[in-house]
Amino acid sequence: MPRLSFELYLKRQHAQIDRHLADYFNGEQAASGDMVRYLYAPLAEYSANSGKRHRPLICLLSCEAVGGDPALALRSAAAIEHFHTAALIHDDIEDDATTRRDEPCYHIKEGEALAINAGDLALSLVTGSVVADPLLDDATKIRVLRELVDMTTRTIEGQALDIGWVRDDRYDLSIDDYLLMARHKTAFYSGAIPLAVGAIIGGADDATVEALRDFGMATGLAFQIQDDILNLDGADRSKDFRADITEGKRTLIALHALAHADAADRTRLLELLRAHTDDAEQLADAVDIMRRAGSLDYARHFAADLVHGAKARLTAALAPSRARELLLSMGDFFIQRSK
Numbered sequence: 001m002p003r004l005s006f007e008l009y010l011k012r013q014h015a016q017i018d019r020h021l022a023d024y025f026n027g028e029q030a031a032s033g034d035m036v037r038y039l040y041a042p043l044a045e046y047s048a049n050s051g052k053r054h055r056p057l058i059c060l061l062s063c064e065a066v067g068g069d070p071a072l073a074l075r076s077a078a079a080i081e082h083f084h085t086a087a088l089i090h091d092d093i094e095d096d097a098t099t100r101r102d103e104p105c106y107h108i109k110e111g112e113a114l115a116i117n118a119g120d121l122a123l124s125l126v127t128g129s130v131v132a133d134p135l136l137d138d139a140t141k142i143r144v145l146r147e148l149v150d151m152t153t154r155t156i157e158g159q160a161l162d163i164g165w166v167r168d169d170r171y172d173l174s175i176d177d178y179l180l181m182a183r184h185k186t187a188f189y190s191g192a193i194p195l196a197v198g199a200i201i202g203g204a205d206d207a208t209v210e211a212l213r214d215f216g217m218a219t220g221l222a223f224q225i226q227d228d229i230l231n232l233d234g235a236d237r238s239k240d241f242r243a244d245i246t247e248g249k250r251t252l253i254a255l256h257a258l259a260h261a262d263a264a265d266r267t268r269l270l271e272l273l274r275a276h277t278d279d280a281e282q283l284a285d286a287v288d289i290m291r292r293a294g295s296l297d298y299a300r301h302f303a304a305d306l307v308h309g310a311k312a313r314l315t316a317a318l319a320p321s322r323a324r325e326l327l328l329s330m331g332d333f334f335i336q337r338s339k
Helices: 006-025 033-048 054-065 070-096 106-110 111-133 136-168 175-201 206-233 251-259 264-274 279-291 295-317 322-336
Strands: none
Touching: 006 033, 006 054, 006 070, 006 136, 006 264, 006 322, 033 106, 033 111, 033 295, 054 070, 054 175, 070 106, 070 111, 070 136, 070 175, 106 111, 136 175, 175 206, 175 264, 206 251, 206 279, 206 295, 206 322, 251 264, 251 279, 251 295, 251 322, 264 279, 279 295, 295 322
């Protein structure tokens, strides 16, 4: 398969994950129609309004890349997507967000209490999907569950930093502070753990599991940095465009600009980040300051360097295969995508 085909792989395999996830929310296990109304039906609708499904799909690719049967990893891959669903529902409440994927957030549609409850159900499926998996032996289940517990913990730690910095109006932060937060909040569950879980189920040795984990950590961090870039300077001008400024997010770009802009620009940028403005002209003013400071270019180069190094290490660690080529293509896709 030719290089740079990861996007096509996502498009072709997306429906496989959609069908599998839908089975969890069909409401057949509900004891009453109201359970379906207040929980299973809205959660099914929310889950169906999916993103790229890259997290479960790279778990399957990792299993294949080490010579395993991807079908064995399907339920564990779905568990990671259930975690993503829970994280988005809870994150939108914590951030006071109003839209997700061009639709009203879960808590806007159903109310905050029912949204928290639905997110809790999705969290229960993270471990429940693995415990109930008839295709995995108990030893493998324990290893996978350990990874998923670590993934959950690390993500919550990263979210605590992100939320706490906003609450305490913290801008006395370094690039290393941002990288710690982003690795924990995003890279573990968007790259490192899906690849490690797939490799474990595929029967890889410890060194190969760690090589895939390393690749996922680096590319997952690059994925987050590209998200930060697209929010400020992407082609998608939907309601969430430049919301990172409105929310005062401590992104790699913002922190670099605060460290490298001249005094007047730094003062103005801090003012805009603290104002929680959604005025288009003011948002553009903030982006112009970041651009003058070289911060957008810095972030692009940082993400590209992460991917370049990760690809070189993975190429050395894995034998050539279709799955390895798709994973290498994934690294490129993460920093070249436009949305």
